[in-house]
Amino acid sequence: MGSDPTGRYRVNVDAIDDNRQTSLPATFNFRDVGGCLGHGDRPVRRGRLFRSDSLHRLTEQDRDAFVAIGIRTVIDLRRPTEVQRDGRVPAYQGLTYHNIHPEHDDWAGVPHDEGASLARYLADRYADLAQTGTAGLGEAVGLIADSANAPVVVHCVAGKDRTGIVCALTLAVLGVDDAQITADYALSSEGSARYSAWLVAINPDGVDVPAPFLASPAEAMQLFLDELREGHGSVEAYLRHAGVTDEQLAALRDHLLAEPGGA
Template identity: 30%
Template structure:
């Protein structure tokens, strides 16, 4: 343990699309390599050659990653095989479940709201694992999408999502990550599990798309343990890389099925954007003065917990 170093530290047509939305009938696609946005090493999967995201390739999910590999400000490295981030696990194949089993997971946390779980299904997990429900409010996104896409009305869809409205809606979602007390409690409980839950490691958390609720949690964790802003933002934006092909297939399917004449209206809901993250951070600054203030006052994490996060996550 590096004690000294720690102190530096509708119907079948739709499901949810942002914070997890995928038509249930759309087949998963392999991700492209195109970027769309500016413990100890686990023995069961290869270590990347350089710092950066580490995807766990699966057939039934496209955005599953190991948070290990990033360098901290003082040159240490985040451990592999400790914490994983993911999109929905309800469509995993038997082979996928076998891959997860090799990760040695002890705890899985599901940020989806009950409506998402009812529609998409519960997680498919290795024997002996049951997901812990820790729902984070989607600000009405799931219901809104069920209404707007299910209407098949291009005028209504344009009125609800066009002219920057989809972007603005996502910014409101991110504000709730900071402003909503229940949401803060869910994020805090997850970070405490990582810090103090010896029996909970390795741990995986997910929403449906693995980009917003999961992305915010990952950003907080990386920043709390001393990963520089640029790398933490890079991890956040990497969802656009891994989701690009799948999300494009969703839009094409909606167009071919006649559900939407202009499915590109969904792009702001499907993507992560620096503007969304900045909106949450602006709310952090307004309410708590700094990210450290949000961690300590907003999430209620004391110094011991923040130091324990560093100890668990950093070599």
């Protein structure tokens, strides 16, 4: 991240709930999205919405840990070609699987210039995705809004970009403060570090992963949210544009927000 004399984009560690991390050994970036305060000081319920990197590495040995978490629905945001290449989450009994690809250009076509702002680069990629992948983002949030689907886990490859956008939009609708939304997004840097170490371990000859694929600077998500609101008036207005109904927005708040003092 570039210089930030105002401190606006620094991650507030006090905004991060230490209890969010969930043990799922086959993943690098799996965590509970609950714990933040939303509208009316109502906390986002734990155990309802999770985010993760790709779940294709889960095996039968991971079944007990996954089942213990209680996931009913998997929303896989990867491209169909990524699913074909790597595979999908195992078809555990009672698990519903959705592959929803928010249309977007391959980042390889718009490489990040070394020395340029990484946060600006990522925010621009997120803005592009929000424009071309509107229907997919709306479909994903609509599935999260249906309490019958919970608990839900949303994932992509690294669990930070496409997943980060869906979770940020969801938390914003719930009234979570931007400082907490961006802090949750920035946590993916830790997951990316674990993922990078794993890649090095399984590729003795080395692996070159571009910086944008591993970094999650809080400033990037803040820029994205600020500019989305400038363009649409509010996150809710953007989601309505994406096909999410007022009834779904209300349902999202009803089942993901606990009463004050609850969890």
